Amino acid sequence: MSVVLDLADIQGNILEAYPKQGYFKGRTILLNIGGDSKTSRAANGRHFVTRLLPRVTTALAGASVGDAVRPPAVAVNVAFTFYGLLMLGVPTRTLRGLPDEFIDGMAARARMLGDDFSGDHWQEKWDTVWQNKGKPPEAAVHILIVLNQHYTASAADLDATTEAIVALAAENGVSVLAGHNPPGKEQTLYQDISAIFDEHGRPTPKEHFGFSDGISDPVFEGQYPADKLQSAAIGQGAVDGNGAWRALAAGEFLLGYPDEAQEIPGAAMPLAFSRNGTFMAYRKLHEHVGAWNRFIGEQAEKFAAFRGIPLVEARETLLAKMAGRWSDGVPLMKAKDFAEWQAFNEKFPQNSPERERELVDFTYRKDIDGEQCPMTSHTRRVNTRDALDPWVQTNPKLASGSVLNNRRRILRRGLPYGSSGPEATDDGDHGIVMLVVCSSLARQFEFVQQQWIHYGLDANAGNDTCPIVGNHSQGDARNGPKAKFVVPSEQDSGKPPYVAEGLPQFVETRGGEYFFVPSLTALRMIGMGTVDPT
Numbered sequence: 001m002s003v004v005l006d007l008a009d010i011q012g013n014i015l016e017a018y019p020k021q022g023y024f025k026g027r028t029i030l031l032n033i034g035g036d037s038k039t040s041r042a043a044n045g046r047h048f049v050t051r052l053l054p055r056v057t058t059a060l061a062g063a064s065v066g067d068a069v070r071p072p073a074v075a076v077n078v079a080f081t082f083y084g085l086l087m088l089g090v091p092t093r094t095l096r097g098l099p100d101e102f103i104d105g106m107a108a109r110a111r112m113l114g115d116d117f118s119g120d121h122w123q124e125k126w127d128t129v130w131q132n133k134g135k136p137p138e139a140a141v142h143i144l145i146v147l148n149q150h151y152t153a154s155a156a157d158l159d160a161t162t163e164a165i166v167a168l169a170a171e172n173g174v175s176v177l178a179g180h181n182p183p184g185k186e187q188t189l190y191q192d193i194s195a196i197f198d199e200h201g202r203p204t205p206k207e208h209f210g211f212s213d214g215i216s217d218p219v220f221e222g223q224y225p226a227d228k229l230q231s232a233a234i235g236q237g238a239v240d241g242n243g244a245w246r247a248l249a250a251g252e253f254l255l256g257y258p259d260e261a262q263e264i265p266g267a268a269m270p271l272a273f274s275r276n277g278t279f280m281a282y283r284k285l286h287e288h289v290g291a292w293n294r295f296i297g298e299q300a301e302k303f304a305a306f307r308g309i310p311l312v313e314a315r316e317t318l319l320a321k322m323a324g325r326w327s328d329g330v331p332l333m334k335a336k337d338f339a340e341w342q343a344f345n346e347k348f349p350q351n352s353p354e355r356e357r358e359l360v361d362f363t364y365r366k367d368i369d370g371e372q373c374p375m376t377s378h379t380r381r382v383n384t385r386d387a388l389d390p391w392v393q394t395n396p397k398l399a400s401g402s403v404l405n406n407r408r409r410i411l412r413r414g415l416p417y418g419s420s421g422p423e424a425t426d427d428g429d430h431g432i433v434m435l436v437v438c439s440s441l442a443r444q445f446e447f448v449q450q451q452w453i454h455y456g457l458d459a460n461a462g463n464d465t466c467p468i469v470g471n472h473s474q475g476d477a478r479n480g481p482k483a484k485f486v487v488p489s490e491q492d493s494g495k496p497p498y499v500a501e502g503l504p505q506f507v508e509t510r511g512g513e514y515f516f517v518p519s520l521t522a523l524r525m526i527g528m529g530t531v532d533p534t
Contacts, residue, residue, distance in 0.1 A: 003222035003250045009276045009519045012057040023148035024195040024203040030177040031143035033087040042089030044173030050527035073153035074161040077146045079515035084142030093533040097268035101442045114454040114471040115509040128179030130511030193415035208287045208420045212329035216360045218409040220248040235360030238406045269533040276519035281436040283512040289424040291504045299500045313338040321487045322467040324379030332373035333362040375459035378468045381452045411437035472503045
């Protein structure tokens, strides 16, 4: 029996990323619930939530239901930290049903996540707004508001919505937290986010390192109408063992539904509080564009001489091997070398339906040793597809994907921030605000971040971390030898692999937190103070 989701009860940006719905700019606002007592704080927060509720955008606004639903000019969505729910007066019996990692918060788990890039004083590099060490719960981040501006709207619409929400907060004892900047710099009230636009003013899927991003995202039951679901699941769901794909279980991304284990996991009570909600990791990831450009430039020259190929080919090949895709998103499994990449682009032109399918419809069973797409490349680490199925090593025809992979999938939302170019430096303000959505932060987001991005054991890479977003050792006593990345050679070529040594730190966390994204039903319960776990 197919899953039918209540789109009007699920917040927007969960079922489908806002940029795919025409929202290319946005803003995040962090709020603190004020008051001189526990009772007054709860009352202030509940009044704010109740008055904000009519503005909250649901999944219905982006559903494929024809022209009857007009997308809002500015989508508004809201989420809460654990301390935010505590300040709102959510009962302890409900709060104790929330997962441990959510209660701990992201900063408390930074070492496990590989966020301690600069040793013991890692948090000193975080934006001021996230530096909550030593502060009481009353002073922490409590509420996240995410605004997304539709392409038919203007910057004035985004500013007007921002001003209305800030005014609404002030009327109810809720304050905006400034400091979306490193310490010592002028503190801004909001974090602006935006797609990167090309020279013609058109939005692109690029991020600051030049890769096309946001190509592949999990497809799950109920996400699309039944007649479109199977097609959408190709390459983005789970391998079914018969050479076809199926949608993943809805419970992997929404609370209150069966997951890939065919179970409905325990959740915070009452059920209406959890159902149709989910969890989200907010991560501000600064990109060291200067270090990236220097490293790639130096290594491309060495790689060109090592392989005896033109510099342009060497640069593009090195980028593809690190990412697992060519810079325009074409998978290495579809085009193993520069010549095949050019041929692919001639056969499948940009924006064609056939190309969109080819970009996601592939497995790794024909490349179990990682000769074509390195085992340590970024995309192969974060979505192993069928590579961890035990049958892949002995009888690839029987491989049907892996429960290990199917239960680690995450929804990637968010947008880049800041601007960069060929002359960009590491001190510039540019990167990605990444919103990771999943039902279990520990089983999904944290597992991928810890085990696949930072340890590499499943990729037979020892302590080599992800070449792009990993925590790269600089050769100090604490972290061992300098980070490296190995570009394998085909076994029959007789050529040795190329080793790129001394990877600098390319990506650095500048702050973030774990949030609960409630359903519209739960928001009403929170606002009315009627969350009853009994």
